[in-house]
Amino acid sequence: MIANPHGGEVAVILDGRRRVMKLTLGALAELEESLGEDSIAALVARLEAEVSARDVAALIVAGLRGGGWPGRAADLVATEIEGGPVEAARLAAVLVARAFGGPG
Known part of the structure; x- marks a missing residue:
């Protein structure tokens, strides 16, 4: 699975499997709710x-x-993110940047 940075996508490796992340409107609504915003x-x-x-x-x-x-x-919680917590934080930052400002 190839991520399209211009479409706001970010690739992440979970338990050795490549996945694509994207902050869609529905995902943002879920995020607002989960964080209490x-x-x-x-x-x-x-x-x-x-x-x-x-x-x-x-x-x-x-x-x-x-x-x-x-x-x-x-x-x-039980999933291995390749690169650990530091990589997860970096990918989260890229995800937000791509959702709101471009390729990140």
């Missing part, structure tokens, strides 16, 4: 401040769901 502006403001591990996990799950992954947050 009531608007896209509030969500972006939160993500521009300090980002927690919970925020990174929620972003990864939302991106995966936007990319067609049927899983939930609980499924991600």
Whole structure:
């Protein structure tokens, strides 16, 4: 699966399998709900401040769901993200940049 950066997509390797993440409108709505924010502006403001591990996990799950992954947050807990937490945080940042500002 090849990710299209101009379409807002980001590739991630989960348990050795390449997946595509994308923040669709529905994924953003799920992200707002999971993080307790009531608007896209509030969500972006939160993500521009300090980002927690919970925020990174929620972003990864939302991106995966936007990319067609049927899983939930609980499924991600036992999943190996290639590159570990640092790579997950980097990919989450790229995902947000591509969703709101371009190829990232």
